[in-house]
Amino acid sequence: MAEPGAFAPQLLGLAIVVPLAAGAVSFALGRARAMAAALLGAAAAVALAAAVAWSVATGGAVALDIGSWVPPLGIRLAADGLSALFLVLAAIVGAAVSVDAALASRPGADVADRWLFWPLWLFLWSAVNGLFLTADVFNAYVCLELIGFSAVALVASKGSKAALDAALSYLFASVLGAMTYLVGVGLVYLASGTLALDALDSAVHGSASARIGLGLMLAGLVLKTALFPAHFWLPTAHSSAPPQVSAALSGVVVKSSYLLAVRLLVAATGAGSGPGLRLTLAALGAVAIVWGSAMALASQRLKLMIAYSTVAQVGYLFVMLPLLEERAATVGLAIALHALSHGMAKAAMFLAAGDIADAAGTDRFDALAGVGRERPVAALSLGLAGVTMLGLPPSGSFAAKWLVVQSSLASGQWWIAAVVVGGGLLAALYVFRALASLLAKPDRSEARTPKPRTAWAALPLAAVSATLLLAGPAISRLMAATSLAGR
Amino acid sequence: MSAPLLYALVGAGLVSLGAWGLVVRTHPVRKTVAANLMGSGAFLILVSAARATPAERPDPVPHALVLTGIVVTMATTAVALALAKRRAAASEGHSGEGASDG
Numbered sequence: 001m002a003e004p005g006a007f008a009p010q011l012l013g014l015a016i017v018v019p020l021a022a023g024a025v026s027f028a029l030g031r032a033r034a035m036a037a038a039l040l041g042a043a044a045a046v047a048l049a050a051a052v053a054w055s056v057a058t059g060g061a062v063a064l065d066i067g068s069w070v071p072p073l074g075i076r077l078a079a080d081g082l083s084a085l086f087l088v089l090a091a092i093v094g095a096a097v098s099v100d101a102a103l104a105s106r107p108g109a110d111v112a113d114r115w116l117f118w119p120l121w122l123f124l125w126s127a128v129n130g131l132f133l134t135a136d137v138f139n140a141y142v143c144l145e146l147i148g149f150s151a152v153a154l155v156a157s158k159g160s161k162a163a164l165d166a167a168l169s170y171l172f173a174s175v176l177g178a179m180t181y182l183v184g185v186g187l188v189y190l191a192s193g194t195l196a197l198d199a200l201d202s203a204v205h206g207s208a209s210a211r212i213g214l215g216l217m218l219a220g221l222v223l224k225t226a227l228f229p230a231h232f233w234l235p236t237a238h239s240s241a242p243p244q245v246s247a248a249l250s251g252v253v254v255k256s257s258y259l260l261a262v263r264l265l266v267a268a269t270g271a272g273s274g275p276g277l278r279l280t281l282a283a284l285g286a287v288a289i290v291w292g293s294a295m296a297l298a299s300q301r302l303k304l305m306i307a308y309s310t311v312a313q314v315g316y317l318f319v320m321l322p323l324l325e326e327r328a329a330t331v332g333l334a335i336a337l338h339a340l341s342h343g344m345a346k347a348a349m350f351l352a353a354g355d356i357a358d359a360a361g362t363d364r365f366d367a368l369a370g371v372g373r374e375r376p377v378a379a380l381s382l383g384l385a386g387v388t389m390l391g392l393p394p395s396g397s398f399a400a401k402w403l404v405v406q407s408s409l410a411s412g413q414w415w416i417a418a419v420v421v422g423g424g425l426l427a428a429l430y431v432f433r434a435l436a437s438l439l440a441k442p443d444r445s446e447a448r449t450p451k452p453r454t455a456w457a458a459l460p461l462a463a464v465s466a467t468l469l470l471a472g473p474a475i476s477r478l479m480a481a482t483s484l485a486g487r
Numbered sequence: 488m489s490a491p492l493l494y495a496l497v498g499a500g501l502v503s504l505g506a507w508g509l510v511v512r513t514h515p516v517r518k519t520v521a522a523n524l525m526g527s528g529a530f531l532i533l534v535s536a537a538r539a540t541p542a543e544r545p546d547p548v549p550h551a552l553v554l555t556g557i558v559v560t561m562a563t564t565a566v567a568l569a570l571a572k573r574r575a576a577a578s579e580g581h582s583g584e585g586a587s588d589g
Contacts, residue, residue, distance in 0.1 A: 138552055138555075145563070152570070153566070159577075160577070161577045164574040168515050171563075171566060172509055172567075175509070176506060176509045176522075176525075178559075179506070179522070179525045183532060185552075186536055187536075190535075190536035193546070
């Protein structure tokens with residue numbers, strides 16, 4: 001009789017294999033039954049994420065050596081509190097995206113090949129879970145590429161010229177990032193003889209080739225995460241994809257490469273990822289907040305505005321990094337809170353924007369006057385998600401900003417506090433501008449015929465994000481099983 | 488100059504060339520070629536890592552990595568060419584919402 005918790009390591013493997021298998025089955029079943037199979041797989045993926053989170057919360061970090069091959073030769077999967085929380089983020093956003101896509105796919109939908117969404121979406125989910133869980137830098141490269149392939153195909157799925165252009169530019173940016181990362185992996189292996197994330201620090205200490213390798217790996221991840229100035233591919237890719245795809249990309253995919261970047265920084269604290277590197281990343285993050293917000297404000301289209309807002313919100317995730325070494329626990333919690341609440345809110349915004357564009361026939365602001373009255377649920381979801389973008393209580397991003405401001409003032413890095421607070425004000429401008437145009441008096445009344453679809457999936461997503469502070473104790477408990485302090 | 492170092496330097500050169508092409512070129516097929524170039528460079532660096540240690544036999548791990556990498560690069564090439572083909576078909580069509588060739 002196995003003791004309770006003995007099965008926990010297997011959950012990590014299942015969290016990757018189950019969505020992958022469900023995607024393959026859904027593809028094999030074909031058009032008629034792809035959705036049913038994919039929805040079953042999605043439900044299983046959600047249950048597995050919850051199970052992993054539960055097991056980490058009750059029994060601490062979990063690890064699985066695949067096939068019992070131990071590192072340095074084998075590949076290890078590991079989940080601490082942060083991985084578990086990111087799995088949960090993928091599960092919550094994934095559930096909403098799946099429900100929204102199921103509601104959107106009705107007989108006679110205009111896109112013939114849309115059923116292919118289901119297998120691709122589950123492949124993406126599987127790859128993202130893989131990146132959250134892997135403790136091997138080469139395995140992470142494979143996950144990055146798998147994420148790239150499925151995401152690119154999903155972006156292209158509309159088949160329009162604009163969508164194909166966006167997909168191509170996304171693909172090449174993604175390949176450039178992944179290849180840069182791979183060269184970095186090669187150099188680090190050359191110096192250290194290991195691919196295990198947790199063995200990097202001692203192995204690469206003091207070696208020039210390892211430092212360059214680490215820099216290249218981070219550069220690749222920065223490109224994948226769309227940190228300014230490597231964000232150029234994101235606005236078109238995220239704004240020209242179908243709404244469910246945009247939601248998954250902005251909500252979860254950019255966070256996956258971010259998580260790996262944080263792991264690398266932490267793993268190699270003693271070997272070249274010192275204060276200088278973190279400060280550089282933070283400075284880029286600060287510029288990203290200002291630039292992304294300004295471009296969001298200047299956007300003439302709702303989805304483009306939301307995509308630029310992601311550029312800004314990614315900036316927050318990097319701007320807090322210099323504080324990580326000194327206050328690992330607090331800043332780790334802030335990272336988790338911000339990634340979770342932004343991921344959910346941003347996914348909700350894209351789903352709601354899809355509904356609004358569906359009602360208005362376009363997402364250009366000048367044609368959106370009054371659409372909020374026709375689509376109150378979508379407008380409400382956008383408003384609630386706006387609470388997170390602004391960082392108002394009781395959203396998770398409020399708590400994250402609070403922790404970051406406190407830590408930055410305590411450690412004398414006041415400029416971080418200034419950027420974080422200022423960024424909230426900029427977010428207020430673009431969020432209110434979008435809401436104002438949606439709730440404005442309509443130009444013409446009764447001109448549009450309402451279509452039978454509502455953004456029901458967006459509303460709970462936005463609501464959870466806006467009240468994430470209520471889940472604070474659970475999140476803190478999970479983060480207690482996480483160490484982001486360098487060795 | 489030792490052979491592994493030569494391989495690594497050639498690899499670095501190929502990576503730089505490929506990266507340059509990926510950034511500067513605009514045509515999707517040229518970018519695809521550049522991505523392959525960059526990939527080959529990365530694989531050369533990895534293979535040189537297998538020989539760099541003064542052990543008697545080369546380290547098999549980088550070779551396994553390169554095999555995986557080759558599969559991934561082939562997939563990249565396939566996806567890129569398929570998209571480029573679709574894109575070309577879409578611009579031949581008269582409307583902006585074409586590309587229903589599938």
